[in-house]
Amino acid sequence: MTSSRQHLRDLFRWKVRVVQHNKNGEVQVEYQSPTPLHNPIRLLRDLHKRDGAMCLVALAAYTADAFDFHSVATQVEKLAWYYNSTYLYVSGCLAISMVTRYVGAAIMGLAGDRYGRKWPMIFSLWALGALQIGSIYCGSLYQFMAVRATIGLVIGGLYGNAMAMALENCPTHSRGLMSGILQAGYPLGYILAASASMGSGASLGRYYDMNTTESSLRIVFGCGSIFSFAVGAIRMLIGESYQFVEAKRQHRRRDSERTFWNDAIHMLRNESSIMLYSILLMTCFNYLGHTSQDNYTSFLRTSRDMDWDVALRGGITMMVGAVVGSVTLGYISQWIGRRRTVIGACIITAFMIPAYILPDREDALSVSGFFLQFFLQGAWGIVPVHLNELSHPSFRAFMPGFTIQIGALLAAPSSYAIIKTAHDHRSGNGRGYYKEARYGRPMGIAIAISLAAIVLLTALGPERRYRHFENALPAGCGDRTGNDEEGGHRDEKHNRHNRDDSRNRRDGRNRDDSRNRRNRDESRNRRDRDESRNRRDRDESRNRRDRDESRNRRDRDESRNRRDSDESRNRRDRDESRNRRERNGNDSGGRDEGRDLSNGHRSRDSSRSRNDRDQDNRRRQNFLRDSLNPPVRHMGATYLFKQILRGDNDNNHGRHNSRNLFDDDATEIQVLEPPIKI
Template structure:
């Protein structure tokens, strides 16, 4: 962002005031920013977005070390997505294997999504407290072990139990992965890197669909896909062991070590929640919409092609792969464009266009047509998602860049957890006539109506929410090192990246006592009070 030095109204406080200001700013191409001068004074002014630079030059800004951290974070997020979609794209196989309905199988998806928020809280706070490395290593290895346990689940009840436990550990990946991958990115490159990173989710889906295509359509072939998923998760966890802790985390911890005290982490966490609870609720609402958006438009899409469109396993898998290639392309391009066009404007545009594409998405027949329309639909669905990693990072209180994005994302996931189950239940209770003349389950209309409602909700919620594009959060101390110890006063707020500290040292206290004694010799009470304040 390039400052214009043009004064702007202060950033609004309060829900209605923020909504009014956000709506007004949506039509102003400049960005409202807060500037802190060398004396600690805060002013608000307009900043002009820098024109988009050549993406190759942006990628060149990252050092070899930065790339290593980004790639490891991307690999963890991709493996996490593979683990999840290994189930969602094989619902038909699993229903046959366990002799149950597709709606019952989607219960496993609901249980996984429900418990992801608990894992996000556990591993996100661990990442902010102890670093990104070892929480992620433990997380990824346990995920792989639980994938193997799923394979050996002999009954459907055991299968559901393992998938519920799997969700607990799956929730811890996102926050630590995006914090580790993006906190080293230069400010100008964040939009592009955010778009690339978010597409790890789509890339994981593509890999899972490729694996599904390779193993064939036999009822028990799902186990092979789960073996591959287990190997990827454990492999990423072991590779992470050989890379150091995040440099920014180590430097910030070293800088703030003098102020660290036992219990300070939890004290600061309580302060953050007290100061930023409205922002937390807003981000949870936004992520609830977004998780409904992705899960409703993709989790049952392979099932839609197998049942309503009557494709075979190979055709449905190929169409799914091309659909998610569109997601990878769209997320990268629109994430990059958001650096100039704005985070909120990009999200709103992508959501509205995806809504307009719904008829072209569900009405065509045949593998080729479904592949093309699926490509463009997911281009805009995941294009909106491509902005989310950096948007959440910029909205987060700086000391909680691991826990805040992960927790708000996964709570949104928890609320939207029944999405696949709802789609399956409604579709299996309503029927349409297929091209062959058979009465088939109405997956297309169900997904189309739901996606239209969700896209509208995303556009409205984003239009009235905050944006902090270009925010500098690199110098913030880790959580637990911004709160001063006992005997001190905390002034200001954690939203600025630190708590202003006013500490009364022992020598100053002694001077104040001497001043009080000297007041009997001529100093008045007012002068004594001024000395104590000093």
């Protein structure tokens, strides 16, 4: 185990001391530079949806726990009047619930490490809701104390299971921020309880009516019961942590309970020094929290003579600063370190104690309370992750929960001691028993002593930042070493005896991891090849479709051009034919030069010309028949017949008018002698 002197030297060294264990069980120490801060929004977005849901449920569960505690702390005066008792006896209800919590922390913590976080949390939340309903129907203060003691039993293990579940399901670099968010559930529970108390009747003048007081108490405890039942129901909808699911899938959970208890005994033997240190540190933290918060409302009511609603409003303002400080300093601790953050926050808190208790006005007290709780609860914001990093990796529900509840047990008399001291040193102004009590001085002294003890223990204690406990096997799986990648102290003698078994188990896990990684890589490569082939096929299909469309478009264009050219040629042919027909009509009907060129006249002229041509053809045929008769055989007639058949009107030897040859008015046929004599 590293000495306290080494821890003190590491406190002033910026690099982080990391202890690693190799496969042979040898311890190696190295110093690493801290990782820089990341954007908190990015850290939250890095969470998987299921892991984020687990963190939210853990926050809600711790808020339900804090709501139950502060539902009594914010109504001490109301409960004292309702049960016709004093402050001292009612404050005993707060102490008795803290006394019995360590029993529940031990039972539920071991159950969470053995069977998983889910069902122990559900049992604690539903039992808390049922007992809060029982608090409504208590007829006497002793019955109320019995119910509060039972509540301490059932919710003792809620803290350990909730914090372990949330931190083992978030990345290492976001644990500081997540720790601050989870610890903010405690002041958030105070805000909700104080708001419910104000909404149900905050004016002290209404408490003198028994019916009004009973109704107010029922409203506050009823709201807490509904809240607890709702969180338990939501937890049922979310699965178990993947460490337990993986162990069950690989059949690594032993059927015998003997293995689990042997591991637990081995843990207690080897981790006893760390557990003792954690108990002392948590005792000081619990003293600091309860002395500064539990009696603050009574301090404003009695020592500052404020109304009940004003006192609750001041307490709510104070706790808003606690919520902001817890998240902020938890986030910063991931970079500057857990111990440096705690020590710095405690030193600043010590300088703000006078401003916390000396002012008389509401605004001054609210501002000083906001900033003091900002740093005080900011130091508390490192506690969840710090305890989980110090604990045995396989018992992170038992060790943090048990040590913090033992610290709460030792700090249980803190509220009672403050009230007793305040009333023993009351002022002599004669204004009444409660209003003459002096809370400021004992609160300031108790806060200062607690801060000094926390600074001393933190400076001399260990820190195991960046410890990878999320890969540890659950308790009962046969791995007692609890080896992880970074941090942690080990029993070298035990490691020497179990080195071979541990190495074989690690080698088997490494082979399984390598095979799974290789299978994942092959599957990813196969998927990439399939996607590439599909993409190539889609590209080829698209290109083929584009080519087909281009070819079809070109064919359509060519067909359209061909059709246009055919139509143009046909139109030209029709025009030429019409022109030829018109020329022929003009030649055959020369005597009809004055005819009308309109469409109707052209049609009649064409019809007349056609009839004339038919008559001419018949006359030619008749002439041919007559010309072949025996009397007409000389060459002149033959020559004339050839000229007529040729249709020539002009020749080189003479001009003959065929129209005159067949004239209806002619009485005889004139036969001309040929120019050549035969």
